[in-house]
Amino acid sequence: MLRLDALTKTYKTGDQALKAVTLAVPSGQVLALIGPSGAGKSTLIRCINRLVEPSSGAVMLGDVDLTKLGAGALRRERRRMGMIFQEYALVERLTVMENVLSGRLGYVGFWRSLTRRFPQSDVDEAFRLLDRVGLLHMADKRADELSGGQRQRVGICRALIQNPALLLVDEPTASLDPKTSRQIMRLICELCAERGLAAIINIHDVALAQMFVARVIGLRLGEVVFDGPPDGLTPDRLTEIYGEEDWEATIDALDEEDEIEAAE
Amino acid sequence: MPVLESDAGPVWRKRTKGQALARWFGWLLGVAIFLWCWQRISDKTTWFFVWDAPDIAADVLSRATPPRWEYIDRLWWPIWDTINIATLGTIAALIMAVPVAFLAARNTTPSAIFIRPIALLIIVATRSINSLIWALLLIAIIGPGVFAGIVAIAIRSIGFCAKLLYEAIEEIDATQVEAITATGASRWQVMAYGIVPQIAPAFAGIAVFRWDINIRESTVLGLVGAGGIGLQLQGSLNTLAWPQVSLILLVILLAVVISEWVSAKVRGAII
Amino acid sequence: MSVATHRELDDMLGTKWRKPAMVKRTWLRWALVIGFVAYLIAAVLSVEVNWLRVWEGLDRGAAFVAAFASPDFVSRGSDIWAGMLESIVMTVASSVVGILISIPIALGAARNIAPLPVYMVCRGIIAVSRALQEIIVAILLVAIFGFGPLAGFLTLSFATIGFLSKLLAEDIESMDRSQAEAVRATGSKWAQWIDYGVTPQVLPRLVGLSIYRVDINFRESAILGLVGAGGIGATLNTAFDRYEYDTAAAILLIIIAIVMALEYISGVVRARVQ
Numbered sequence: 001m002l003r004l005d006a007l008t009k010t011y012k013t014g015d016q017a018l019k020a021v022t023l024a025v026p027s028g029q030v031l032a033l034i035g036p037s038g039a040g041k042s043t044l045i046r047c048i049n050r051l052v053e054p055s056s057g058a059v060m061l062g063d064v065d066l067t068k069l070g071a072g073a074l075r076r077e078r079r080r081m082g083m084i085f086q087e088y089a090l091v092e093r094l095t096v097m098e099n100v101l102s103g104r105l106g107y108v109g110f111w112r113s114l115t116r117r118f119p120q121s122d123v124d125e126a127f128r129l130l131d132r133v134g135l136l137h138m139a140d141k142r143a144d145e146l147s148g149g150q151r152q153r154v155g156i157c158r159a160l161i162q163n164p165a166l167l168l169v170d171e172p173t174a175s176l177d178p179k180t181s182r183q184i185m186r187l188i189c190e191l192c193a194e195r196g197l198a199a200i201i202n203i204h205d206v207a208l209a210q211m212f213v214a215r216v217i218g219l220r221l222g223e224v225v226f227d228g229p230p231d232g233l234t235p236d237r238l239t240e241i242y243g244e245e246d247w248e249a250t251i252d253a254l255d256e257e258d259e260i261e262a263a264e
Numbered sequence: 265m266p267v268l269e270s271d272a273g274p275v276w277r278k279r280t281k282g283q284a285l286a287r288w289f290g291w292l293l294g295v296a297i298f299l300w301c302w303q304r305i306s307d308k309t310t311w312f313f314v315w316d317a318p319d320i321a322a323d324v325l326s327r328a329t330p331p332r333w334e335y336i337d338r339l340w341w342p343i344w345d346t347i348n349i350a351t352l353g354t355i356a357a358l359i360m361a362v363p364v365a366f367l368a369a370r371n372t373t374p375s376a377i378f379i380r381p382i383a384l385l386i387i388v389a390t391r392s393i394n395s396l397i398w399a400l401l402l403i404a405i406i407g408p409g410v411f412a413g414i415v416a417i418a419i420r421s422i423g424f425c426a427k428l429l430y431e432a433i434e435e436i437d438a439t440q441v442e443a444i445t446a447t448g449a450s451r452w453q454v455m456a457y458g459i460v461p462q463i464a465p466a467f468a469g470i471a472v473f474r475w476d477i478n479i480r481e482s483t484v485l486g487l488v489g490a491g492g493i494g495l496q497l498q499g500s501l502n503t504l505a506w507p508q509v510s511l512i513l514l515v516i517l518l519a520v521v522i523s524e525w526v527s528a529k530v531r532g533a534i535i
Numbered sequence: 536m537s538v539a540t541h542r543e544l545d546d547m548l549g550t551k552w553r554k555p556a557m558v559k560r561t562w563l564r565w566a567l568v569i570g571f572v573a574y575l576i577a578a579v580l581s582v583e584v585n586w587l588r589v590w591e592g593l594d595r596g597a598a599f600v601a602a603f604a605s606p607d608f609v610s611r612g613s614d615i616w617a618g619m620l621e622s623i624v625m626t627v628a629s630s631v632v633g634i635l636i637s638i639p640i641a642l643g644a645a646r647n648i649a650p651l652p653v654y655m656v657c658r659g660i661i662a663v664s665r666a667l668q669e670i671i672v673a674i675l676l677v678a679i680f681g682f683g684p685l686a687g688f689l690t691l692s693f694a695t696i697g698f699l700s701k702l703l704a705e706d707i708e709s710m711d712r713s714q715a716e717a718v719r720a721t722g723s724k725w726a727q728w729i730d731y732g733v734t735p736q737v738l739p740r741l742v743g744l745s746i747y748r749v750d751i752n753f754r755e756s757a758i759l760g761l762v763g764a765g766g767i768g769a770t771l772n773t774a775f776d777r778y779e780y781d782t783a784a785a786i787l788l789i790i791i792a793i794v795m796a797l798e799y800i801s802g803v804v805r806a807r808v809q
Contacts, residue, residue, distance in 0.1 A: 297627060305688050308683045308684050309680075317679050321679045324679065355575075392790055393757075404778065406592035409583065410582050410583065483668070487762070488761060
């Protein structure tokens with residue numbers, strides 16, 4: 001459903017963040033993108049919906065090449081890609097409900113959105129989503145009154161109300177504590193399964209990625225160096241992605257966590 | 265910080281000799297400039313009047329008290345005008361300042377090379393010139409009256425409001441804007457959902473702050489003929505009607521205190 | 536998820552959603568809106584505009600704008616030079632005196648340093664200075680001391696005291712207690728305590744504010760001449776009275792240039808002291 005063809009991004013400073021990345025994501029597949037800081041994970045995600053303009057290559061969403069689109073057509077395609085951010089990126093001074101409904105901005109006209117008169121179907125869908133993530137009672141609270149985990153749930157609702165075919169998820173757990181991190185990851189993966197969404201999840205916590213996804217892509221210095229199931233991430237492979245380090249501890253920790261999961 | 269070697273062992277000093285010397289010379293130059301300035305002021309002063317000043321001050325004070333309270337009946341209308349000059353001027357200024365601020369802020373300007381310098385020039389030019397001078401200019405162009413006062417206050421306030429506002433715009437959180445953009449929102453929707461909520465408190469604060477200042481400024485605009493209570497002040501001064509002058513000054517003082525109180529209250533409520 | 540929340544959802548589905556209003560009480564909200572609109576209408580209606588005069592004035596306005604393109608620095612060159620020099624002299628002298636006086640007053644107006652009686656007196660001085668605008672003070676001082684730059688100098692010094700003392704006092708009040716306490720704990724005298732514990736903390740801000748005040752003093756000195764208190768204002772007033780727009784434009788351009796230069800310098804200095 002999503003295909004990247006030799007996607008390249010060179011910044012003005014001359015840094016090559018992505019070196020001809022080629023990747024295909026079938027519909028409904030959730031994949032994790034791992035790699036050290038500066039490997040180009042964020043750039044890759046942002047090149048897909050063109051928050052960052054790619055230098056060359058193609059991004060095929062279905063039959064449409066996103067890199068060739070004009071501003072208006074790009075906006076229409078962006079509606080099919082929900083995005084979830086690291087620091088939640090909620091508009092802090094708007095209410096939870098406004099933040100969720102802002103996911104519908106691509107579908108409603110300017111005046112309707114300005115006067116906050118969204119169609120009843122959108123409002124109902126927002127209520128349903130907030131109920132699904134357990135925040136319905138918070139609907140009229142301001143976003144800056146929420147805790148980190150709650151904010152990220154609102155961020156997920158905002159992405160889902162777009163009715164997307166694909167989720168782009170940028171470090172969803174980086175600002176959360178370990179327990180909330182797991183809850184959020186589980187929620188994202190459950191919702192993807194419920195709705196048959198494909199997702200690309202940028203994540204630096206390898207153990208967490210292995211716990212929840214079926215396919216892992218390892219990125220290093222803008223190149224794909226690993227593409228396979230989470231079991232394939234041996235210490236050698238991790239060294240290839242992240243560089244020299246003792247990886248046994250991470251893998252042990254993972255096993256332990258599995259046991260805890262089972263115990264729960 | 266240097267440590268000097270001396271016969272009696274190392275001596276700690278805050279500065280080296282050269283630095284100390286340069287500092288002394290700098291202070292000397294500063295004092296010399298100040299004395300020269302004072303000399304020039306002194307040359308242009310009739311010191312005879314100055315020695316006489318305590319007597320004159322006492323004389324003025326005795327004539328000015330008690331204030332002519334019944335004169336207040338003729339001040340209600342000028343007070344109303346004064347408030348209107350400040351309020352309408354502030355509103356007009358804000359309407360013009362918003363687009364200027366968006367054009368001047370680095371992250372929202374359509375062109376950093378062509379449009380931003382023009383916006384910055386508007387800000388500097390309107391800010392540098394006092395509202396009384398703008399009033400003088402406008403009276404020469406469109407004649408005396410309240411309208412000239414409103415326009416003068418409006419022009420003077422554009423730069424002030426636009427400067428504070430564009431600084432607020434430059435400080436917004438870019439990821440919130442990015443998140444709204446990623447939903448497929450149009451340019452104006454991104455503005456309404458991503459940027460406006462972030463700068464709204466700053467905007468309200470600036471508006472009230474400037475309104476407070478404008479109340480002060482509009483009380484004296486009448487001195488040059490631009491309407492408001494300053495006209496009465498000018499008239500009373502010209503006829504040496506000191507009891508009226510003292511009443512007007514009391515009214516102005518009261519207006520300033522009230523407007524400062526209102527602005528502090530409103531700002532407290534917003535933040 | 537509990538059953539209760541699902542019932543809540545069923546109740547909410549199909550209901551309209553509105554952004555919660557800023558003012559909760561409906562009657563108060565409408566009273567505020569209607570009151571404000573009514574005031575605006577009354578205010579606009581009470582402004583008498585002689586549109587004919589405005590229309591005629593547009594030509595003069597255009598002439599003035601055109602004058603900015605060809606300002607005349609020369610024909611009244613000596614007046615401009617003398618007025619500008621006087622403005623600068625007043626600015627420098629009043630800034631120096633004002634800053635020197637405002638430092639002790641700021642110390643006295645900081646609650647964490649000064650005893651209560653001193654605090655009240657200093658706050659009183661600040662309040663009076665801030666409540667009176669420069670131009671009104673100038674009128675009174677001209678009446679008392681006669682025409683000339685002395686009245687302007689005193690006006691600006693007085694205004695500087697109110698501005699600088701208040702901001703500086705606030706800065707002293709919000710300074711870091713522990714640093715000051717550490718110096719006091721060494722057994723220092725009051726003056727030593729100020730020198731080592733307080734000054735280093737507030738000095739950068741004092742420098743920044745002082746330069747900012749120099750900027751304001753210069754701008755204000757440009758209008759004091761309107762009431763006879765010296766400076767470029769008198770020259771400017773004459774130029775407007777005679778409809779000599781090119782001379783007026785020249786003066787305004789010089790003011791703008793100097794203010795821009797001062798702002799640039801203050802930016803550089805503030806960046807260096809912080």
